Amino acid sequence: MERGNGSAGGPITGSLLYRLLKPNAASLGYGLFLAINAASVWGGVFPFLPLEFQTRGIIFWFFLCQSLVFSLSYLASLLGSYFLPRATRSFLVQFTIAPYFLGWCCLIGAIYFDGWALRLVAAGGALLGLGSAGFYMLWQRLFASMASEEGDRNLIGGTVWGAVFYFALYLIPVAVTAFLIPLVFLPLFALAIVLESRDINRDQPMFEDVPREHPQVYRRVIGDYWRSALCVGALGFCTGIMRSLAVGNPSVGSLVNVLSMAATLVAALALLIAWRHQDLHMDVVGAYQAFFPFVITSFLLLPFLAPEYERWLAAVLYAVYSVFTVLMMIQCAQASRNRGINPVFIYGFFGCIVYMLHDVGFLGGTFAEGIRYAGIAPLAGIALAAVYLLGLMYFVGQGGFRRLFSRRAAEEPAGCSARSTGIELVALQPRAPKTRPGQAPPVYQDRMSKQAALVQRHYRLSARETEVMELIARGNTVARIAEDLVVSENTIRTHCRRLYAKLGIHKKQELLDLVGSFDPAELGEEG
Structure with missing residues (x-):
């Protein structure tokens, strides 16, 4: 089933339910x-x-x-x-x-x-x-x-x-x-x-x-x-x-x-x-x-x-x-x-x-x-x-x-750790939530974080793919990213391959250019 056709959040119809249960x-x-x-x-x-x-x-x-x-x-x-x-x-x-x-x-x-x-x-x-x-x-x-x-x-x-x-x-x-x-x-x-x-890809990490x-x-x-x-x-x-x-x-x-x-x-x-x-x-x-x-x-x-x-x-x-x-x-x-x-x-x-x-x-x-x-x-x-x-x-x-007794934990939401372990239903946060009336706008660390969120929303990246993309855009090496996320380097390379395929790019420089200059307004979307 393809999602992202503009029907997300709409009423549940019989045909839509059938597609969900196809x-x-x-x-x-x-x-x-x-x-x-x-x-x-x-x-x-x-x-x-x-x-x-x-x-x-x-x-x-x-x-x-x-x-x-x-x-x-x-x-x-x-x-x-x-x-x-x-x-x-x-x-x-x-x-x-x-x-x-x-x-x-x-x-x-x-x-x-x-x-x-x-x-x-x-x-x-x-x-x-x-x-x-x-x-x-x-x-x-x-x-x-x-x-x-x-x-x-x-x-x-x-x-x-x-x-x-x-x-x-x-x-x-x-x-x-x-x-x-x-x-x-x-x-x-x-x-x-x-x-x-x-049909399983057995080359996955x-x-x-x-x-x-x-x-x-x-x-x-x-x-x-x-x-x-x-x-x-x-x-x-x-x-x-x-x-x-x-x-x-x-x-x-x-x-x-x-x-x-x-x-x-x-x-x-x-x-x-x-x-x-x-x-x-x-x-x-x-x-x-x-x-x-x-x-x-x-x-x-x-x-x-x-x-x-x-x-x-x-x-x-x-x-x-x-x-x-x-x-x-x-x-x-x-x-x-x-x-x-x-x-x-x-x-x-x-x-x-x-x-x-x-x-x-x-x-x-x-x-x-x-x-x-x-x-x-x-x-x-x-x-x-x-x-x-x-x-x-x-x-x-x-x-x-x-x-x-932990000051650091007191500053975090209940049930969360420094690294998110929650189940994000809907395929690992494929798009950033929209701001509703009366709801505070999302807070970004800097322009890079905001750009990464915009790219995530448009290309429906997973939370981990977005995290890897932002770390690459900030100049981190594969080894450093693997160490920071506590995963193997092979896992990071696999995320990079999937990320490049979704973004339609082939080189790191193309990713840097995309994240740095991405503007949804040029594509006729909301910012």
């Missing part, structure tokens, strides 16, 4: 994967397996094994991408299909072999956790390798298609769906990854990167993004608690999948529309702070409202969590492109924190349901634990004690 192998394949994943590793039930099979013990052991292996797979990917980067350069789809397929076979087999049901379910949970984590890694690498606008649109659009496909599965008889998933749907979304990965050659880059990445990971992890903790309630209470688990997928559909459509408006900027920490009042209030009300409230809270929290995982994937892809780092590393870093906190919430909620301490009802104890962690993550998101 089907392609990447978005449809990812959507089908999400739908199938929701049928096996989502809430508190298996919607396409017989209800009489789904005892509390069966569901608990499945989700326990699945969750633990899922989060440990991210940790293994994080370590493996750093110490064995060659192993993460290829799209090894066949090794991901195998555990996912075998996991579904174990689930189906557990229905027919009562004596082995618990062991088959536990094995199925572990295999599906491993296969699901592997597929998420493959999709993350695919979206990160695309241009930012294309990758973000496919990711958000695929989330919308995932909810649509999930509800479409209900049109198929339940007895058939369980067999179609491993035999038909799994090969389809695996094929989508194989086909899309053929993210695929050639050897982390141990420049560990300072990776240390800086962790320092910049750990706060965002903890904020998403706080929501993961809360959804883990709601999953424990869904497993323990059939009235909650029976509708959590349907309600959460419906809410995800609405939230993803809203996110897609927001992504279209090119002056919208949002980062994970800022988004967490925006949702914080709602989430903390919802948990405070949990002990006082009827049981019906639990299923609605579970559904909405899962939807919010789904949107935050989309933002997390966008931010990870953004970091891979901007800094030239292995996408498996940054996604594994986020994932192991987020999903391990989810496991803590699940185990803590399960344990808390069976005890009463100091006269406090189990549900009230769960709510207090959730509120405490949410508040703690909010404090961390604001900068914690370091910000409190």
Whole structure:
């Protein structure tokens, strides 16, 4: 989809929405994967397996094994991408299909072999956790390798298609769906990854990167993004608690999948529309702070409202969590492109924190349901634990004690560091925001900064491309820019190639002339 045709910020029409959701192998394949994943590793039930099979013990052991292996797979990917980067350069789809397929076979087999049901379910949970984590890694690498606008649109659009496909599965008889998933749907979304990965430019720094050659880059990445990971992890903790309630209470688990997928559909459509408006900027920490009042209030009300409230809270929290995982994937892809780092590393870093906190919430909620301490009802104890962690993550998101006692941090906006780590929806700030009535005009450091902003707006440069362009225009060498931005020199050279291609130039002097003399008025545009 081409943006920048003058329609940005206009009304959403049916044709425009279709262009935003225009089907392609990447978005449809990812959507089908999400739908199938929701049928096996989502809430508190298996919607396409017989209800009489789904005892509390069966569901608990499945989700326990699945969750633990899922989060440990991210940790293994994080370590493996750093110490064995060659192993993460290829799209090894066949090794991901195998555990996912075998996991579904174990689930189906557990229905027919009562004596082995618990062991088959536990094995199925572990295999599906491993296969699901592997597929998420493959999709993350695919979206990160695309241009930012294309990758973000496919990711958000695929989330919308995932909810649509999930509800479409209900049109198929339940007895058939369980067999179609491993035999038909799994090969389809695996094929989508194989086909899309053929067009990937494997010369990008993210695929050639050897982390141990420049560990300072990776240390800086962790320092910049750990706060965002903890904020998403706080929501993961809360959804883990709601999953424990869904497993323990059939009235909650029976509708959590349907309600959460419906809410995800609405939230993803809203996110897609927001992504279209090119002056919208949002980062994970800022988004967490925006949702914080709602989430903390919802948990405070949990002990006082009827049981019906639990299923609605579970559904909405899962939807919010789904949107935050989309933002997390966008931010990870953004970091891979901007800094030239292995996408498996940054996604594994986020994932192991987020999903391990989810496991803590699940185990803590399960344990808390069976005890009463100091006269406090189990549900009230769960709510207090959730509120405490949410508040703690909010404090961390604001900068914690370091910000409190740091004069420098006191001068920065909440949730930001000296280098921007926020997700700028809309393909990394493709154009500078226009000044609205009553809004203060942008403040520029000097004429060079203003000229760079004008060039960025006209050519729809990303934030990092603009940063590199301005540093080049100020006379910095590639080595100095790499040192200043804490990335490899190869990454800066790649940004320069993309920058020159977008600007239609071939030499550094042409860039200097363009930035120094660029005047939108001569092109019939606003200044």
